[in-house]
Amino acid sequence: MMHRSMVWRWLGIVLLPILIFGWGTAVRAEPKAPDVLVKEIADEVIERLKQKPIQSDEDMNEWLVYVEERVLPHFNFERMTMLAVGPAWRQATPEQRKRLTEEFKTLLVRTYASALREYRNEKLEFRPLRMAPGDKTVRVSSYFIRPGGEPISVDYMMELRGDSWKVFDVVVAGVSLVTSYRSTFGQEIQAKGIDGLIQMLAQKNARGETLPADAATQG
Amino acid sequence: MSMKGSEVYKYKKTIAVLATGMVLSGCATSQPSHPKDPFEGFNRAMFQINDALDTVVLRPAAVVYDNVLPSPAKTGVSNFFSNLGDLRNAANNLLQGKVEAAFGDLFRFALNSTWGLLGVLDIASEAGIPKHNEDFGQTLAVWGVGDGPYLVLPLLGGRNIRDTAALPVDYYSHPTTYVEGDAAKYSFKAAEIVVKRAELLPADRAIEGRMIDKYAYMRDAYFQRRNYLIHDGNPPIEYEDFNGNGIDGDSGR
Numbered sequence: 514m515m516h517r518s519m520v521w522r523w524l525g526i527v528l529l530p531i532l533i534f535g536w537g538t539a540v541r542a543e544p545k546a547p548d549v550l551v552k553e554i555a556d557e558v559i560e561r562l563k564q565k566p567i568q569s570d571e572d573m574n575e576w577l578v579y580v581e582e583r584v585l586p587h588f589n590f591e592r593m594t595m596l597a598v599g600p601a602w603r604q605a606t607p608e609q610r611k612r613l614t615e616e617f618k619t620l621l622v623r624t625y626a627s628a629l630r631e632y633r634n635e636k637l638e639f640r641p642l643r644m645a646p647g648d649k650t651v652r653v654s655s656y657f658i659r660p661g662g663e664p665i666s667v668d669y670m671m672e673l674r675g676d677s678w679k680v681f682d683v684v685v686a687g688v689s690l691v692t693s694y695r696s697t698f699g700q701e702i703q704a705k706g707i708d709g710l711i712q713m714l715a716q717k718n719a720r721g722e723t724l725p726a727d728a729a730t731q732g
Numbered sequence: 733m734s735m736k737g738s739e740v741y742k743y744k745k746t747i748a749v750l751a752t753g754m755v756l757s758g759c760a761t762s763q764p765s766h767p768k769d770p771f772e773g774f775n776r777a778m779f780q781i782n783d784a785l786d787t788v789v790l791r792p793a794a795v796v797y798d799n800v801l802p803s804p805a806k807t808g809v810s811n812f813f814s815n816l817g818d819l820r821n822a823a824n825n826l827l828q829g830k831v832e833a834a835f836g837d838l839f840r841f842a843l844n845s846t847w848g849l850l851g852v853l854d855i856a857s858e859a860g861i862p863k864h865n866e867d868f869g870q871t872l873a874v875w876g877v878g879d880g881p882y883l884v885l886p887l888l889g890g891r892n893i894r895d896t897a898a899l900p901v902d903y904y905s906h907p908t909t910y911v912e913g914d915a916a917k918y919s920f921k922a923a924e925i926v927v928k929r930a931e932l933l934p935a936d937r938a939i940e941g942r943m944i945d946k947y948a949y950m951r952d953a954y955f956q957r958r959n960y961l962i963h964d965g966n967p968p969i970e971y972e973d974f975n976g977n978g979i980d981g982d983s984g985r
Contacts, residue, residue, distance in 0.1 A: 681971070
């Protein structure tokens with residue numbers, strides 16, 4: 514008995530300052546503004562693209578790792594998956610939700626990486642952020658300027674989660690990368706249930722594991 | 733704005749074919765997977781045909797164009813067609829009551845057609861006069877005309893009835909329609925289609941193989957894209973919550 518309480522006291526001496534100190538910094542830390550966050554990541558990705566363009570399968574795999582580490586933490590994939598799945602999400606078990614999120618994440622990340630491969634030094638600009646104090650949802654609007662065409666807009670829908678902003682939808686030229694999957698997913702669920710959708714996504718993702726090497730060079 | 737006899741005939745014939753198809757498919761499909769797509773059976777069949785035609789004819793032509801021409805030349809060609817489109821943008825902006833935008837479009841056209849060497853250089857964009865994207869379908873939407881069901885047309889692709897009805901107006905409000913001589917006119921139109929298709933190639937490659945149901949994806953993307961254009965890039969978006977506590981109601985601004 515004596516021994517156990519000693520341990521607790523020592524733990525208390527060590528932990529308490531950490532708790533207080535840690536809590537203090539958490540309270541003081543303002544979440545990074547959503548537009549600043551997006552701009553920083555976009556600049557970093559574009560800078561990296563200039564140095565390491567995606568030309569081979571190896572490049573692609575390296576990029577997937579990089580995206581996983583640097584870009585994905587700023588996304589709320591669960592909400593994205595919920596928005597893609599639609600009303601059937603209500604009936605999904607926690608386990609099904611987890612697997613759906615995993616598979617959809619893979620699908621989106623691969624799409625993102627393929628889009629990066631098409632990057633040809635287009636200039637990225639941001640529109641001024643329209644946000645009122647206390648807003649928990651904002652749209653960060655950017656657009657790529659390409660010669661000989663109208664600019665392509667890329668809007669990031671972001672929500673304040675705890676102390677950081679997370680992306681929950683990306684809208685390219687007016688088309689949501691998330692909700693435009695809803696009919697497709699809905700049909701599959703209607704035909705084969707939620708497990709059917711999970712299986713279909715898993716198959717799709719397994720097939721796309723290695724990308725055709727010639728895809729980067731020809732149309 | 734009078735159609736030639738043969739064109740009227742072709743138009744009528746197309747409508748007759750479409751109507752027959754819709755009636756047939758209307759009987760065949762019992763439950764549409766999308767409320768705006770009651771003719772899904774017919775639409776899917778037509779989509780397959782269009783998609784095949786794209787794969788065999790249009791896309792290869794666009795790829796050749798894309799590979800043969802150096803980038804600056806492609807930019808010039810794209811700018812040239814984009815410049816012609818500014819007249820239609822101006823007309824539609826005016827019809828929608830966006831007078832300032834309409835004058836912007838006209839100014840773009842004047843500037844690019846002269847100093848921009850017939851539109852090959854887009855100096856207006858560099859001067860900060862923004863490019864718009866307008867057509868008569870958007871104008872009808874702004875006027876309050878309902879959208880109607882989704883319909884996949886031969887060669888022209890999928891669109892709702894409102895945008896379908898707007899097609900003749902779009903056709904006759906584009907400068908290439910008034911090029912002298914049929915051969916020249918249709919060469920211009922064909923070239924424009926190939927150039928526009930080539931501009932889509934990067935997007936094409938990015939989603940290649942990742943689409944589970946291309947038809948459903950393209951249809952839903954079309955609805956979203958049109959809504960976005962009608963609202964000039966600021967569509968009201970509602971994000972639902974399916975976690976069981978109803979609609980959370982916050983929307984982006």
